[in-house]
Amino acid sequence: MEAVIVAGGLGSRLLPLTERRPKHVLPVGGVPFLAHQLVKLAHSGVDTVVLATSYHAEAFQPVLGDGSRYGVRLSYVREPEPLGTGGAIRHVATALRSGPDEPLLVLNGDQLSGHDLVAQVDRLEQTDADVVLHLVRVADPRAYGCVPTDANGVVLDFAEKSARPASDQVNAGCYVFRRRVVDTIPGGEVVSVERETFPALLLGGYRVVGHLDDAYWRDVGTPQSLVDASGDLVLGVAPSAAMPPIDGVALVQDGARVEGEVRGGTVVGPGAAVGAGARVDRCVLMPGSIVGSGALLDRCVLGPGAVVGTGARLDRVVVGDDAVVAAGWTATGQHVACASRVG
């Protein structure tokens, strides 16, 4: 089976971490985020994956290679310009070999999901559907695609980021298309699969079916959801076969040095350091970043090479690559630009 991962978005909610790389390769649980999706796809019977790239397209191949270490054949298709989610799917279709009635998996490249992909694929035949959408229930559906269904799971509507959603069931960003349905998306233009393609399919009488599931699911597109996904992976709350074995409440990677306390599923990336008396709770410390002695960090992300001075107190702060936070600085919820100095 073939899969497409759309991974060309700007990742603007994760700035400044996404200034120099796409969000899809940021370390989550100590591995590039897409590793979780690729390994899951391999375990679900997918042998070929095409990444639809645009923003920082050059950054993927050096990190993910040909996919063999994740158990898939991975190739990359770069858009001449960002074509939107639907345009990206249509654009990569030329690189696919599946027959017209075969299932094609399409994933947003920022979803960490424990749902049973094989069961979702099986629903295509079981329900004689044209498309099967993975759906989840969320407390606040306004930031998602709202997807009400009837009693048989047949999709009634698709309302992207509606201010007044009709249901708490939302699009979880994983689709099984019958391959030929992708050809209904116009080629060579910007198309949103959520705002245009799904509503058009419903209007056109196509059979779109929901696959509602309550397994672990998270979109890692914001700093706090990235921190939570990473912490959940380390603590074993989120399932992923791409995780290294972990013993304890933190993951300390090669060449990292920890003198203080790390907990809550914190990842101390390769070559990163946590000084004596520091306490780092549920954070992501990227390679070579440094937490000074006595500093207190809660749910923060430090970009590669970022330095936090002695005794700083940071709560939900994102520190960009190579930025320096002065000793004793106290902040909540701030984003510190790459290579800047604060405090």
Ligand code: GDD
């Ligand atoms: N190749 C390509 N080209 N990929 C793109 C483009 C593009 O022009 N625009 C966005 N993408 C990719 C992003 O990189 C991401 O992997 C995916 O498409 C979804 O984009 P996001 O920007 O993350 O969308 P969202 O999180 O606001 O909403 C989407 O996900 C929700 C679930 O988390 C929608 O699909 C919602 O309907 C859904 O509920």
Ligand code: MG
């Ligand atoms: Mg997203």
